[in-house]
Amino acid sequence: MYKPNPIDTFNVSLSDDIKALAEVLAKNTHDVWAASRIKEGWTYGDMRDDSKKTHPCLVPYEDLPESEKEYDRATSLETLKVILSLGYCIGKT
16 A cells, blocks of 8 residues: 655745745746646636536636645645755755
């Protein structure tokens, strides 16, 4: 049986610059997802309908419900925390 074992990032803190980067990554994550769906023939629809290929989240990131933005943010924040916990440095050149 599968038992998830994510890297522990509980004690990793992020600077304000990295938190801002996380928001950029969250928006990009949404844009990558949306571009993929659109390429597959999906369009905006008030409700998700797999047979019609419509989805209510095929809108700009800024127009997403906060709950959807939070999903993308959480993914981005956790990825950045893992990078730092593994000893990598993140910095702007």
